[in-house]
Amino acid sequence: MDIGALQKRVDKELSSIKTIDDVRKAKVSLLGRKGIFSEYIENIKLLDKGERKGAGQAINALKLHTESKLREFEDFYGEEEKKKREAASRIDITMPGKMPLAGKRHPLTQTLDEMIRIFTSLGFSVAEGPDIELEYYNFEALNIPADHPARDMQDTFYIKDGIVLRTHTSPVQIRVMETQLPPVKIIAPGTVYRCDNDISHTPMFHQVEGLMVDKNVRFSDLKGILSMFVQDMFGKDTPLRFRPSYFPFTEPSAEVDIGCVICGGTGCRVCKDTGWIEIIGSGMVHPQVFRNVGYDQEEITGFAFGMGVERIAMIRYGIDDIRQFYYNDIRFLSQF
Amino acid sequence: MKVPFEWLSEFVVIDMYPQDLAAKLTMCGLEVEGTEEQVPSFEGVVVGKVIGIDKHPDAENLVLCMVDAGMEILPIVCGAKNVAVGDKVALATVGAKLKDGLVVEKKKVRGIESLGMLCSERELGLSDDHSGIFILPEECKAGHWLHEEAFINDVILDINIPPNRGDCLSMYGIAREVGSILGQRAKTPIFSLETDTQQKVKDHISLKVLDADACPRYVLRMISGISIGTSPFWMRNRLIKCGMRPINTIVDVTNYVMLELGQPLHAFDYHRIRGKRIEVRLADKETAFRTLDGQEQKLREGDILICDGEGPVALAGIMGGENSEISGTTEDVALESAYFNPLYIRKTTRRLGIKSEASLRFEKGIDIDNVGLAAERAIFLMNQLSGGTVMKGEREVHTKKELKTMFITYSHINGLLGTHIPQEDITKILRSIDIHIKKESEEGLLTTIPNFRHDINEPADIVEEISRLYGYDRIPATRPVSALSGQKRSPREVSLNAAKEFFKGAGFFELINFAFFSEKDVENFLVLPADERASFVPIVNPISREYAVMRTFIAPGMLKAIAYNINRGAKNLRFFEKGKAFFLSGEGKPYERTAFCFAMTGREAEFFWRDKYSDYDFFDVKGIMEGLMGVLGVTFSLRKTAEPFLNPQRGADILVDGVQAGWIGELREEVLKSYEIEQSTYCAELQFDIILQKVKLEARYRPIPRFPQVTRDFSFFIDDTVPVGVLTDKIRGVSPLITSVGIFDMFSKEKKSVSFRVIFQSYEDTLTDEEVNRLQETIIKELTNINGISLRA
Numbered sequence A: 001m002d003i004g005a006l007q008k009r010v011d012k013e014l015s016s017i018k019t020i021d022d023v024r025k026a027k028v029s030l031l032g033r034k035g036i037f038s039e040y041i042e043n044i045k046l047l048d049k050g051e052r053k054g055a056g057q058a059i060n061a062l063k064l065h066t067e068s069k070l071r072e073f074e075d076f077y078g079e080e081e082k083k084k085r086e087a088a089s090r091i092d093i094t095m096p097g098k099m100p101l102a103g104k105r106h107p108l109t110q111t112l113d114e115m116i117r118i119f120t121s122l123g124f125s126v127a128e129g130p131d132i133e134l135e136y137y138n139f140e141a142l143n144i145p146a147d148h149p150a151r152d153m154q155d156t157f158y159i160k161d162g163i164v165l166r167t168h169t170s171p172v173q174i175r176v177m178e179t180q181l182p183p184v185k186i187i188a189p190g191t192v193y194r195c196d197n198d199i200s201h202t203p204m205f206h207q208v209e210g211l212m213v214d215k216n217v218r219f220s221d222l223k224g225i226l227s228m229f230v231q232d233m234f235g236k237d238t239p240l241r242f243r244p245s246y247f248p249f250t251e252p253s254a255e256v257d258i259g260c261v262i263c264g265g266t267g268c269r270v271c272k273d274t275g276w277i278e279i280i281g282s283g284m285v286h287p288q289v290f291r292n293v294g295y296d297q298e299e300i301t302g303f304a305f306g307m308g309v310e311r312i313a314m315i316r317y318g319i320d321d322i323r324q325f326y327y328n329d330i331r332f333l334s335q336f
Numbered sequence B: 001m002k003v004p005f006e007w008l009s010e011f012v013v014i015d016m017y018p019q020d021l022a023a024k025l026t027m028c029g030l031e032v033e034g035t036e037e038q039v040p041s042f043e044g045v046v047v048g049k050v051i052g053i054d055k056h057p058d059a060e061n062l063v064l065c066m067v068d069a070g071m072e073i074l075p076i077v078c079g080a081k082n083v084a085v086g087d088k089v090a091l092a093t094v095g096a097k098l099k100d101g102l103v104v105e106k107k108k109v110r111g112i113e114s115l116g117m118l119c120s121e122r123e124l125g126l127s128d129d130h131s132g133i134f135i136l137p138e139e140c141k142a143g144h145w146l147h148e149e150a151f152i153n154d155v156i157l158d159i160n161i162p163p164n165r166g167d168c169l170s171m172y173g174i175a176r177e178v179g180s181i182l183g184q185r186a187k188t189p190i191f192s193l194e195t196d197t198q199q200k201v202k203d204h205i206s207l208k209v210l211d212a213d214a215c216p217r218y219v220l221r222m223i224s225g226i227s228i229g230t231s232p233f234w235m236r237n238r239l240i241k242c243g244m245r246p247i248n249t250i251v252d253v254t255n256y257v258m259l260e261l262g263q264p265l266h267a268f269d270y271h272r273i274r275g276k277r278i279e280v281r282l283a284d285k286e287t288a289f290r291t292l293d294g295q296e297q298k299l300r301e302g303d304i305l306i307c308d309g310e311g312p313v314a315l316a317g318i319m320g321g322e323n324s325e326i327s328g329t330t331e332d333v334a335l336e337s338a339y340f341n342p343l344y345i346r347k348t349t350r351r352l353g354i355k356s357e358a359s360l361r362f363e364k365g366i367d368i369d370n371v372g373l374a375a376e377r378a379i380f381l382m383n384q385l386s387g388g389t390v391m392k393g394e395r396e397v398h399t400k401k402e403l404k405t406m407f408i409t410y411s412h413i414n415g416l417l418g419t420h421i422p423q424e425d426i427t428k429i430l431r432s433i434d435i436h437i438k439k440e441s442e443e444g445l446l447t448t449i450p451n452f453r454h455d456i457n458e459p460a461d462i463v464e465e466i467s468r469l470y471g472y473d474r475i476p477a478t479r480p481v482s483a484l485s486g487q488k489r490s491p492r493e494v495s496l497n498a499a500k501e502f503f504k505g506a507g508f509f510e511l512i513n514f515a516f517f518s519e520k521d522v523e524n525f526l527v528l529p530a531d532e533r534a535s536f537v538p539i540v541n542p543i544s545r546e547y548a549v550m551r552t553f554i555a556p557g558m559l560k561a562i563a564y565n566i567n568r569g570a571k572n573l574r575f576f577e578k579g580k581a582f583f584l585s586g587e588g589k590p591y592e593r594t595a596f597c598f599a600m601t602g603r604e605a606e607f608f609w610r611d612k613y614s615d616y617d618f619f620d621v622k623g624i625m626e627g628l629m630g631v632l633g634v635t636f637s638l639r640k641t642a643e644p645f646l647n648p649q650r651g652a653d654i655l656v657d658g659v660q661a662g663w664i665g666e667l668r669e670e671v672l673k674s675y676e677i678e679q680s681t682y683c684a685e686l687q688f689d690i691i692l693q694k695v696k697l698e699a700r701y702r703p704i705p706r707f708p709q710v711t712r713d714f715s716f717f718i719d720d721t722v723p724v725g726v727l728t729d730k731i732r733g734v735s736p737l738i739t740s741v742g743i744f745d746m747f748s749k750e751k752k753s754v755s756f757r758v759i760f761q762s763y764e765d766t767l768t769d770e771e772v773n774r775l776q777e778t779i780i781k782e783l784t785n786i787n788g789i790s791l792r793a
């Protein structure tokens, strides 16, 4: 057995390695199943018993050496190869990426959802009512009789005698109280209509109405709940004030103003230089409303409030034209 | 209402800036919407007192006035004729600037030195009057600034009076509020009326009130021998500041007193009152009557009429008649001051659609106790301004009513407000607004309400008065006693939200359209008259023809939005909308349904440098529908559609449990053309209430299979007459071990070839080849048994 020839063969193969491919080839021809080492190891069996051990050791040592050499080469040329591959994989990373399709919810429903989230977390559940409403629910039941001056405050769309498009979501209050005994704690979000169409009015818009009726509901609770809402919606430090006002279905009534978010209170066009923006109408439920739904006003009290979703959204996003909400212009919708 | 600060200060002492008062009023319920500063358009003009007038030696038309300017006496050459010694005049001294920018200089007029000029109202920019020098009221102080003395400098508060506070529609009314805020009592105007002892009202006119409910108080006063002219500046100035146009000394006084005391007045030309009697009655039949604005009014039963001996002369509380109107030549005036029942006035104004400053006040209710004072005040001012003789006495009918009394407990007040306002503070507040306390007890107060407070009718109204004057900012903010536990949202809301979130994730933008459309939209969609969608609900008073009826479906609004955006350069659109649709329901109230609509047009994106996009087709919109229904856990099927607006080849009805829940497909070209859309558009609309009943949102865990799945592909030639969708179901039906059937290839050469990929999966053990082979055979057999299907080798 010519170990020297094997040594030469190995040296020759190893010295001719120039690439990772050469490494792979050398691996096969030297260490492979049909490689030269296998051949020599196979041939050991043919030797005399006494020679076997020495030859075996010599071959094994040489094999170990070869393996480690090949590993070295593999690491070296492998690394080189990888570098080449990477170099060849060059792209222009400044080309535009591919964005997945992404839609958007309308800014009004985003705002409405946020409002609903806040009120449900305060224990209010959501109630709904029809858009086409009986005049009775829209007006009389809310203490706005036919010849009441407050009727003039709202320009009503008429469907026919006694049937209107609701001018506010307040009729839901009545519908709920007519079918449910106190305690009542609801909000009624929805679409409302007034025949008004100009720079600051759309004939359809959205409101959230709230009602809480129970034993010992106080005006101070109204202040508490609405303060919590304002702080959650507009931030902890939002200045707010309650100001006496008039609504036929509440007594006492209060308007809630927040510090103008546009000018920070120093006065601007949006707040008409007052530093305040009106956002919520509210008050203690008028005793007549309780009488109308058959609640015993000696036993319970309650508060109600209502606010325009458009107005809140306009403040939230800094939108200055209410009509933008209804053009459905994608350049508008994609901003929110 | 516009309230000049200067005028308001006549009734109360206001020791603060107008802006500060405005803030206080706002916080007490009289919202000041703006404060407008009124500044003069001249500078350096003072009050001068004419102490001597001499003829100009060289000019017949000129005079030389010696004018006391406070610190000095100035010689002023002047051409006007209306100046007399003792008059207070507007004096522009050297250096003063007039309205049109003219600067007054020292000059010689025909040899006489003139150190300034006397000005007309026009020269000062106060009015168009250039007929003479602006003569000022006696009380103006010589040498003081004109704009201060004549109240040209002022701040006008614009107050938003709540509809129930008719008592605040006057300077005195506002002053009463200011007084209660400042701890004062507002004063009524002080004047003393001199009447003739010979001429008596009762000898000249008679009065009868036939309906005391309609007119509980009526006062007539008279003045004779007047000469009507232009009102003095101070009155005109106040009227103008309040937004009224000065007319003449009689009309101006009626308006002035209305603004001052809140009592509307009406002046009749005495000589035009036939039969020299006034009768207040309700119209008992339809009558035509010409009001002084020249309009023919149709009067009806229940309207309150002021009649003379022959017929109506005024529509009570609303407008006078042409037939008794005063004119420039009127010499004798009969003045009406009355209280008319608001309910009657409202009914009439609403029916006739006429409104006046007078009716506005009567509708809300005026102060019945002030009717006499206002008549006196007006007749006094008429006398001052127009001369003449005030006749002695008056004609009056007054049906007195008891004051409202009300008992209110302290616990009611503090209980409702959540406060601890002490009893003495409560009484103090009530007294400050003239609520009289008849009796005090441990529990509460027995009060009487003054007649001018028409808005206080029950204890809650008293609580309001206390709360607003106590100050809302002093009421604490509390947490309600009942628990504030969070609320779950209803399944309906959760489903709606899941659907909306699905669309958002799928790249759709949410729209909100008005719930109106027009008859034209129904036509555009080729909807037949018998179709439910043609039974739309019309609006009696729509804002426009475009929005004349309530929508019966959403798709037309969707197309309008698509057209709007295409016109602005956005061609690739994916929109959805949730909204209501409305339908007529016989004689009853229309009914409403919630619908979901979505549409896609164009393609996913205009371009991407690496990829090519193809235009949306039916399978894109169907995929969205599949995704939506998947999210909601609803199974649906498609059926050939008869919707008139869909391309019948590329449209379908959506069935949920055999019930039609909507439609899907490509809109017909002619429908799109009606909205000026030229690109193919796919759309679907669903009745949400039908879907909602089938929604399954709760997720349930199923173990992940531990055994490997097996995949097999099948290819068949399939005739065009066989719908492939049915075959997918058929394959799935072969065995519960088949967990998925997909179509991965389809092409047509001579025949259509379709390739299915079927996944087999067992939850119990590893599937053997034999088992899968057996199922494979069944699939092939089941399909090739169908006419028109053969296995592709």
Ligand SMILES: [Zn+2]
Pocket (backbone or CB within 6 Å): A260, A261, A262, A263, A264, A265, A266, A267, A268, A269, A270, A271, A272, A273, A275, A276
């Ligand atoms: Zn501002």
